């Protein structure tokens with residue numbers, strides 16, 4: 001009897017404790033506990049450069065460009081203001097209270113590159129890892145991590161400064177502008193067989209939230225319509241049961257993670273894909289041996305499992321209540337799976353298998369330029385979960401449709417759906433709810 005009473009008291013206390021924890025955590029997403037590999041993967045995703053400093057600092061001197069002439073580098077340097085303007089994000093939780101107070105009061109100057117160095121020392125610039133000398137004074141090198149493109153923040157402290165949101169694409173990040181900070185663009189221009197001004201023009205045209213991964217394989221900087229070819233940074237969440245990754249289905253998640261870490265970030269690992277050994281389709285890859293990269297030690301392969309576990313553990317964000325009309329969205333859902341025929345392609349079942357996840361350019365009524373640059377020759381049917389947090393920059397691989405309504409109009413015309421404007425609105429509300 002006594003035991004039962006004690007048990008009840010303990011249970012009540014435990015629940016009360018749990019409740020206070022929930023209340024304390026209210027503004028956060030209540031995150032499920034991570035498995036051990038996922039925990040490791042989180043560190044890798046956020047902080048691991050895979051040794052890519054040799055490229056970003058050794059070759060491109062981005063560390064020196066950030067520091068500026070006053071701090072041992074060259075040029076004006078990159079102040080926090082400039083960094084935020086090119087879309088870099090700052091992790092508010094990595095900033096000690098006194099620095100945060102200084103930022104609020106203006107005592108810590110956001111227009112001074114020296115402050116950027118302080119933030120790098122605190123490991124607070126998301127996806128940019130600064131390595132300092134023993135005394136912690138001089139910035140030696142920088143490297144980039146997956147988080148620079150695939151994380152953003154919730155702006156809870158100030159625009160661009162807040163808590164990390166891993167897996168959310170950074171659609172503000174101007175990767176081209178960051179690469180352009182280099183005073184040594186010639187080797188990249190040589191790699192692509194263009195002159196330096198041409199390279200800088202192309203980098204300047206990518207714009208926020210975009211990057212051109214396949215450019216460094218096939219050298220194709222422009223689309224057939226003459227506009228720059230660059231793809232929107234996609235979400236890194238919602239890929240657990242998705243057979244092929246990237247807009248054109250290059251491979252599964254670990255394949256692509258290895259591809260990017262080796263060939264785009266220029267980390268030091270081993271990578272092999274004989275499909276890239278095709279001098280007609282991928283001349284740049286062939287010239288540079290990208291189809292078979294070897295490094296000793298290999299700083300990438302052993303991390304792929306943990307990285308995948310972390311990506312698969314990322315929760316897919318839901319649209320905030322109030323950002324869409326609930327009743328209309330419910331009707332839109334019926335249209336999605338009914339009259340509008342969206343569900344014939346966008347289905348969990350099709351995402352799950354490599355044999356069903358691809359679609360031809362004709363089927364979706366667009367040109368096949370980007371599809372043909374992939375070994376698959378097709379477009380991957382994009383999973384739509386979390387669409388609401390990645391609408392900045394537009395829709396489809398290159399953001400060609402600025403708004404959801406444009407996507408729906410496109411399908412309506414291409415598939416002759418005869419949707420009324422009321423039906424289109426409802427469908428749009430459903431997409432906004434995802």
Ligand code: HEC
Pocket residue numbers: 144145146147148149150175210211212213214231232233234235236239244245246247248253256257260261265307
């Ligand atoms: C410079 C920005 C950048 C960096 C750094 C970067 N990515 Fe990406 N990532 C992209 C872009 C752009 C794409 C779209 C590629 C395409 O389909 O053309 C992409 C695609 C992906 C995809 C496929 C998503 C999908 O919808 O299928 C995954 C997974 C991914 N990246 C993981 C990573 C990981 C892991 C790292 C670190 C090892 C990383 N990325 C580093 C820009 C980046």
Ligand code: HEC
Pocket residue numbers: 247336340341342343344345346358359363364379380381382384390394395396397398407408411412427431
């Ligand atoms: C024939 C297969 C197919 C059908 C049918 C289809 N889609 Fe798609 N959808 C795709 C493919 C493939 C892509 C990727 C296109 C790209 O990135 O260029 C895509 C992309 C999208 C995107 C952009 C996602 C993003 O993150 O950029 C949205 C939104 C979308 N579809 C909504 C719909 C709606 C709404 C319908 C029904 C009216 C529909 N789709 C019907 C295959 C299809």
